[in-house]
Amino acid sequence: MAVSDHVDLPTFIDGVKKRNPGQPEFVQAVQEVAEDIYDFIADKEEYHKYQILRRIAEPDRVISFRVCWEDDSGNIRVQRGWRVQNNNSIGPYKGGIRFHPSVTESVLKFLAFEQTFKNALTGLPMGGGKGGSNFNPKGKSPNEVMRFCQSFMNELYRHIGADVDVPAGDIGVGGREIGFMFGQYKRLTNEFTGVLTGKGLEYGGSLIRTEATGYGAVYFLLEMLKNKGQDLVGKTAVISGSGNVATHAAEKINQLGGKVLTLSDSEGFIYDPEGISQDKVNWVKDLKNKKRGRISEYVKEFKGSEFHGGGARPWGVTCDVAVPCATQNELNGDEARLLVKNGCMAVSEGANMPTTLEGVHVFKDAKILYAPGKAANAGGVAVSGLEMSQNSARISWKEEELQRLLVDIMQGIHSRCVEYGTQSDGHIDYVKGANIAGFKKVADAMLAYGVV
């Protein structure tokens, strides 16, 4: 088949839209990748002949199931759960579980698609998957969360396994929820295997998994700055979110000499001109992980800080670097233009697809340092991969070794982005670099298998 027989980019995107009606997030993620891959494969006949991009953009399977649980008042509640197994060409499906009312099949398909490229970029043998439910943990008692997690696992357990599919946490799923789900898996199967990552240290978890995503996003940011002869000392940072990724990104920026100005949640953002120092970050961790409170409470505790409510986002605050760590599409084209106008020189995405397609083009055109989530936030899944290795070998590595491996993996991802993303004028297009490097590894494995 000649290259010219292959459909052009607009026709390809049109096909993705037609095959996935009402799934805008999934279409957006595929389009962002396809824009780069089309250039790369223009003269590579095999990728066309074997329809590699078309196949990666069709999940291996989407499992949808009912999750039935009882609330504290005795009412029966019914939710929907999913596991999207996107691609296992280079290893078992791997990716988090999200509990949030905004979860839909489209959201999980986009996350599983992105995860496929991200996991390939880590250099570890992991395929891409993602799961979750529209269950809202906000306001639920610990017993309600436990019953929901157990019920979710009552169906999920038959689709996962240490060499099949290894879920982990994501929005609304942290150490507590992983404990409930792992306990239920163990009870159902009578097996103790590394079927989930992000486990507690007492039962097979890995040191630094909790910190890894936020730390990794800042290591990636530092690599981009170092490439320009700069570092984080004295730089101001705007961060969105106040969960696992946001608080650990803030922690690492503080450690590296930067000053964090903002954190947020779905109700708005706090701005602290004095900087959100480590003791303040610890206070936020306690607020979110134990008291399960709202970020607005910060201003009662720390004088001189401000809360901007009504769902306001922090992108108008002048900063040197920005680290979006909340959720998808939380930074639009206008906000991207505002960041650039105010002198922001680097953006490192802790969240998955936090920038809209228009925003991505703004950053690319402005030629600022811009790291997409699939490269910048890969530290979390990378340490999950290390947790899988430790579980298989039945050993636990020391913290220094894991810290070294995390830095090493993030530097490796940066190098792969530089290799495939450096433009003729020397500018590094990290989006292009990440898309091509991730694609190439998965695509070459698929070619080796023939048509399956």
Ligand SMILES: NC(=O)C1=CN([C@@H]2O[C@H](COP(=O)(O)OP(=O)(O)OC[C@H]3O[C@@H](n4cnc5c(N)ncnc54)[C@H](O)[C@@H]3O)[C@@H](O)[C@H]2O)C=CC1
């Ligand atoms: N936990 C992990 O290891 C990894 C997480 N990520 C991504 O990082 C992001 C944050 O995840 P985590 O910190 O783990 O979750 P989390 O549940 O610990 O925190 C999520 C944060 O985002 C905020 N948020 C959620 N929806 C929002 C909305 N509509 N508007 C504003 N804020 C909103 C929440 O208030 C919370 O502060 C997500 O995009 C996730 O997919 C990416 C890689 C790994």
Ligand SMILES: O=C(O)CCC(=O)C(=O)O
């Ligand atoms: O650690 C994992 O397996 C999942 C991490 C994740 O969900 C992500 O990278 O978005």
